[in-house]
Amino acid sequence: MYQNDKPFKIGDITLDNRVVLAPMAGVCNSAFRLTVKEFGAGLVYAEMISDKALNIRNAKTMDMLYIDEREHPMTLQIFGGDKENLVEAAKYVDKYTNADIIDINMGCPVNKIIKCEAGARWLLDPNKIYDMVSAVVEAVDKPVSCKMRIGWDDEHVFAIENALAAERAGASAIAMHGRTRVQMYEGKANWDILRDVSRELTIPFIANGDVETPEDAKRMLEHTGADGVMIGRAALGNPWMIYQTVNYLETGVLQPEPSIREKMDVCLLHFERLMALKGEGTAVREMRKHASWYLKGLRGNGKVRTAINQTTTAVEFRALINSVGDGMAEEEMIEVV
Ligand SMILES: Cc1cc2nc3c(=O)[nH]c(=O)nc-3n(C[C@H](O)[C@H](O)[C@H](O)COP(=O)(O)O)c2cc1C
Structure with missing residues (x-):
């Protein structure tokens, strides 16, 4: 059993448990999110949405804004490189969608995104993070969260500086994947750095990276002291893993695999x-x-x-x-x- 009596609250949204579905492009649409939600996730993230595509009302992007009422609480994630577009997109999500939380992506490692000064590019510059996040926070009513990696590469791990910059800028929560941009998905997620970040923050912190089993989730929460544990790849074709994890954290009992x-x-x-x-x-x-x-x-x-x-x-x-x-x-x- 995992014991932590501290409530897990993002803005004024109280989450039922500490298990969070990670945003995954091409995967986390409403169909998948709802399915995972029904297996008990405390919070589900949508796949990332381009601010520019949203601002020109690209038809496919607009479809990505669909949220089923049964998904709540849910987080919609946007990404972008310049303040004007990001703020405009955030305002749209704030006003015209029923998302509960607006997340800003500062972790995406792919070249196409980095070239637009978006995603993990921000990790090299805590001042940019502060500037962008404060502009979004000021422009919207919904709580704003950030999802980042620990750093750009081994020489540029500004995990604490970046997280604190987002907190100072008014972010209501931070999720962090324990790899650098350069690592992509190689090597192991560094849970020690996640623990160090978790200790510095006063806002809720969600730790992420390499949770493959319910036991991993418990270990990660214990090791990092995070408020939530975010699960990505382990939920692919395996949404009942979320139920097994929620249940394991609550009861200490491992549910059997479904037939x-x-x-x-x-x-x-x-x-x-x-x-x-x-x-x-x-x-x-x-x-x-x-x-x-x-x-x-x-x-x-x-x-x-x-x-x-x-x-x-x-x-x-x-x-x-x-x-x-x-x-x-x-x-x-x-x-x-
Ligand atoms: C197919 C796929 C798509 C992803 N898309 C996004 C995304 O849109 N936004 C984001 O912040 N992270 C994205 N990620 C990263 C995950 O949210 C997560 O940080 C990463 O997979 C590590 O967690 P895991 O070890 O539990 O999978 C993606 C990962 C995968 C595998």
Whole structure:
């Protein structure tokens, strides 16, 4: 059991528990967020949204603003490189969406984003963080949070300075991934630096990086003293991991893995939600990667995955996933190994 009596509160929003779904581009749309929420996440983050795309009302970007009422509390994340665009986008999210919290991305490591002076680029300059975050905080009513990495590279780890700059600027919470920009996803997340940051902040701190199991989540909370633990990759095709983690933190008991049928039912629920959100063609295409995550660990899943990758219709997709759930494909899968 994990004991921490301090309430976990961002602005005036009290979170039910300490388990947070990480923002993941191309993954954390409303269909996935709701599914994870139903497995008990205390807070879910949306995938990052470009300030400029939002400001020109790009149709796909506007669709990304959709939030299901059952997702609350949820955080919508924006990214950008210049103050004017960022503030304008934040104002839009503040006024016209039902997001509870506005998050600013200062962790994205990819070149395309860095070139626009956005994402992890900010990590080299605490003054810029202060300047940008204060401008957004002043312009909106909703609480503002920041998600960052520990630094740019090993020589530029300004984790504490950056976090304190955001706090001084009025941020209501900070989430931090324990890797530098240069590390991308290599090496290990540095939980010691997360602990050092956590000790300095007075606002809520959410620690992130390399939580793969419920036990990892407990270890991370204990090691860092963070208010929340953020989980990304471990939830891919595995939203029940969130439930297992919430439950483990509360009771100390590890829930058993769901059956293959139960797993496939969650995959189908996710799919139906994606269909409702994006239509059949896009949903089938986007579910290919999710299906391979849902099928991970099932021996000999290659044949079904190949079939799913060629599927263009919902009828076929459902039939394939159901065949796995019904155990028909399972025998075949084991044989294929
Ligand atoms: C596919 C994918 C997409 C991501 N997209 C975002 C994003 O849009 N915004 C963001 O702040 N971080 C993003 N991240 C980083 C995650 O939020 C998280 O910091 C990282 O995966 C480390 O946590 P984990 O070890 O639990 O996966 C992404 C990560 C992955 C794997």
